[in-house]
Amino acid sequence: MPKYLLLKHYTGGPERHPNSASPMSEWTEDEITAHVAFLRQVADMLRERGEFVDAQALRPERTYVQYGGPDAAPVTTDGPFPETKELAAGWYMVDVESEARAIEIAAYVSSGPGKGGLPLYEWIEVRPVMTDIPATTE
Amino acid sequence: MNEDVVRVLAPQVLGILVRRGNDFAAAEDAVQDALLEAHRTWGDAPPDDPKGWLVTVAGRKLIDARRSAAARRRREDVLALEPEPGPAEQVDDTLLLLFLCCHPALTPASAIALTLRAVGGLTTREIAEAFLVPEATMAQRISRAKRTVSGRPLAQPGDVAVVLRVLYLIFNEGYSGRVDLCAEAIRLTRQLQLACDEPEVAGLLALMLLHDARRAARTDEHGTFIPLGQQDRTRWNQGEIAEGVRILQTALARERRGEYQIQAAIAALHDDARAAEETDWPQILAWYDELLALTDNPLAALSRAVTVGEVDGPLAGLSAVDDLAARLGDHHRVDAVRAYLHERAGHLDLAAEHYTRAAAQARSTPERDYLTKQAARLRRR
Numbered sequence: 001m002p003k004y005l006l007l008k009h010y011t012g013g014p015e016r017h018p019n020s021a022s023p024m025s026e027w028t029e030d031e032i033t034a035h036v037a038f039l040r041q042v043a044d045m046l047r048e049r050g051e052f053v054d055a056q057a058l059r060p061e062r063t064y065v066q067y068g069g070p071d072a073a074p075v076t077t078d079g080p081f082p083e084t085k086e087l088a089a090g091w092y093m094v095d096v097e098s099e100a101r102a103i104e105i106a107a108y109v110s111s112g113p114g115k116g117g118l119p120l121y122e123w124i125e126v127r128p129v130m131t132d133i134p135a136t137t138e
Numbered sequence: 139m140n141e142d143v144v145r146v147l148a149p150q151v152l153g154i155l156v157r158r159g160n161d162f163a164a165a166e167d168a169v170q171d172a173l174l175e176a177h178r179t180w181g182d183a184p185p186d187d188p189k190g191w192l193v194t195v196a197g198r199k200l201i202d203a204r205r206s207a208a209a210r211r212r213r214e215d216v217l218a219l220e221p222e223p224g225p226a227e228q229v230d231d232t233l234l235l236l237f238l239c240c241h242p243a244l245t246p247a248s249a250i251a252l253t254l255r256a257v258g259g260l261t262t263r264e265i266a267e268a269f270l271v272p273e274a275t276m277a278q279r280i281s282r283a284k285r286t287v288s289g290r291p292l293a294q295p296g297d298v299a300v301v302l303r304v305l306y307l308i309f310n311e312g313y314s315g316r317v318d319l320c321a322e323a324i325r326l327t328r329q330l331q332l333a334c335d336e337p338e339v340a341g342l343l344a345l346m347l348l349h350d351a352r353r354a355a356r357t358d359e360h361g362t363f364i365p366l367g368q369q370d371r372t373r374w375n376q377g378e379i380a381e382g383v384r385i386l387q388t389a390l391a392r393e394r395r396g397e398y399q400i401q402a403a404i405a406a407l408h409d410d411a412r413a414a415e416e417t418d419w420p421q422i423l424a425w426y427d428e429l430l431a432l433t434d435n436p437l438a439a440l441s442r443a444v445t446v447g448e449v450d451g452p453l454a455g456l457s458a459v460d461d462l463a464a465r466l467g468d469h470h471r472v473d474a475v476r477a478y479l480h481e482r483a484g485h486l487d488l489a490a491e492h493y494t495r496a497a498a499q500a501r502s503t504p505e506r507d508y509l510t511k512q513a514a515r516l517r518r519r
Contacts, residue, residue: 001247001269050248050279053271095271097245133356133363133502134310135320136349136401 003053003095003129004102006109008122010060012086017121019114027115035120038112046094046105057090093129102126143188145259148173151192152256153231160200162238163284166256168203172196232257233333236326240304241287242297248283249304250311255280257329258322268317298334302342302398305330309346313353320350340389341399347382348405351375362511363504367414379409400429419448436466440475452483470499474509481516490516 010023024032039055046052066075092109096102106124114120148169155165172195176188185191239253254260254268266276309323327343355369386402404425411417426442429435439462447455456479459472466472477492493513500506 003270047275047278050251050275050282052275095247095269095275097247128501130503130506131501132312133504135312135353136310136345137363137365137505 001095001097002099002102002131003093004099005125005127005129006092006094006102006106007125007127008089008091008109009125010087010089013123013125016123019118020120020122022115031113031115031117034113034117039109042092042105042109042112046092051094051096051101051105053093053095055090055092058088060087060089062087099126099128102128143184144173144176147189147192148259149235149257150189150231151196153235154193155196155200156238157231157234161288163281163288164200164203165196166284168196168199171199232329236301236330236333238287238290239283240301241290242300243286243290244283246304246307248279248286250308251276251279252283252287253304253326254308254319254322258326260317260322264317268311268319298336298339301330302338306342306345306398309349320346320353324350337389337392337394338396338398340385341396341402344382344386344389345398345402345405347378347385348402348409351378351382351409357504361504361507363502363508365508366408371412374409379406382406382409395428395432397429397433397435400425400432404429417448419445423449436462436469437471440466440469440471444475444478447479447482452479455479456483468499470501471496473499474505477509477512486516486519 024035027035043052043055046055061078063076063078068074092105094102094105096105103126106126110122110124111119112122114122151172152165152169155168156162160168169192172192175195176184176192180188235257236253239256240249244252251265251269254265255262260268262277262280263273265280266273269276305323305327308319308326311319313320324343324346327339327346331339331343351374352366352369354375355371355373356364358364382402383406386399386406389399390403404422407418407422407425423442423445426438426445429438430442440459443455443458443462445455446458456476459475459479463472473492473496477489477496480486480492481489490513493509493516497506497509497513500509
């Protein structure tokens with residue numbers, strides 16, 4: 001069974017739907033609670049169906065790190081980066097029957113409630129994970 | 139307690155209970171309970187008839203479970219449904235179990251998990267590790283699968299082709315994980331072959347053995363894929379090849395060919411060549427023609443194009459790929475095949491270009507690494 005990474009983003013990606021235009025910092029407490037409950041419910045649904053591999057949320061800060069050269073400290077840079085840069089917010093890793101099923105799950109994740117309880121229509125990035133080589137390649 | 143003995147016995151005991159008319163999910167739970175009790179009580183001295191012991195204890199567990207369910211629901215009449223003891227034929231029970239575990243109502247992934255658990259005797263944790271998912275996820279997948287097949291009548295014999303497909307999928311999952319799924323698939327197909335006198339069952343077993351024989355030569359020490367033409371053939375397992383060829387010849391003699399026998403015949407011709415240059419390509423091409431007349435498999439069509447390249451030269455191979463292009467669409471191996479044929483035709487720049495494109499589309503890291511290195515080799519010249 002193929003694995004897929006379903007990525008949620010804070011920023012970046014294709015042009016946003018009006019429903020996902022405002023950042024979470026502008027939502028009410030109830031709206032945030034509803035959204036978080038939805039994300040948990042997605043994970044529960046995936047577990048129940050035997051498709052769950054992993055789910056994590058990422059904090060928004062990021063540091064780029066580079067080898068500093070021999071006997072030198074690592075080079076780090078922590079922005080600011082242009083708003084257009086993609087910033088991942090978290091992921092679900094799923095183990096599913098087909099790509100079609102991964103896309104179905106991603107579309108469902110995208111329908112989660114946002115401001116005003118309306119479906120967010122946020123873009124979910126779907127990335128296939130490399131598999132092992134099949135045992136019968138000729 | 140000998141784990142191997144238990145792994146062989148567990149599915150037999152389950153088969154007997156299911157044949158007696160017990161619900162599959164309940165019977166599977168009862169067998170697991172009986173195994174736990176065996177672990178607790180056998181120590182180093184298993185009973186003289188361990189299978190009989192397990193059948194008795196699992197049967198008792200089933201009755202216990204039914205009693206407590208009945209008590210819960212205050213419906214004593216459930217006890218009246220206790221099935222009659224039936225005949226206990228091990229071979230047919232394995233077949234019955236395989237038909238249940240590969241029931242067409244299950245998705246392939248569920249059928250695979252259930253087969254490994256109920257017939258293969260693997261633990262849920264081992265299956266989870268083989269597929270790199272959390273144990274809870276695999277437990278859920280198995281329990282859903284059990285619910286799906288529970289209560290489904292098996293009045294008519296199942297379709298052997300469906301079982302073969304599941305076993306083939308298990309084999310192709312490979313051997314890189316902690317559990318060797320190739321070995322599991324071979325073991326299960328051997329069991330099926332004992333129970334089912336079908337040339338295609340033998341064909342699949344032969345196919346698995348003939349491919350598994352090359353295992354040690356398929357990747358280098360860094361895990362990079364090594365294609366057939368470049369493998370160190372002294373590392374092939376001659377015992378497996380001899381057994382695969384013998385099984386295949388017996389199957390082919392029955393003149394009821396199918397896709398597994400044909401694929402095995404192709405694998406046997408490769409295995410038979412002491413060096414890549416000695417490969418009998420015209421014969422392989424004839425088998426591919428027969429395979430494609432039988433199944434419309436795009437991957438087989440692509441392999442046939444490679445074979446045309448060996449028989450009639452790389453330009454003929456390339457034109458065979460072109461003829462397929464519309465049908466194959468953007469199949470991820472088309473570029474790899476074109477790259478190989480272009481290089482043989484001396485179009486080195488084109489070959490490098492196609493290798494680069496092929497690497498970008500590879501579905502597995504061993505293949506990607508191999509293709510990237512091919513492109514690098516051609517660019518460096």
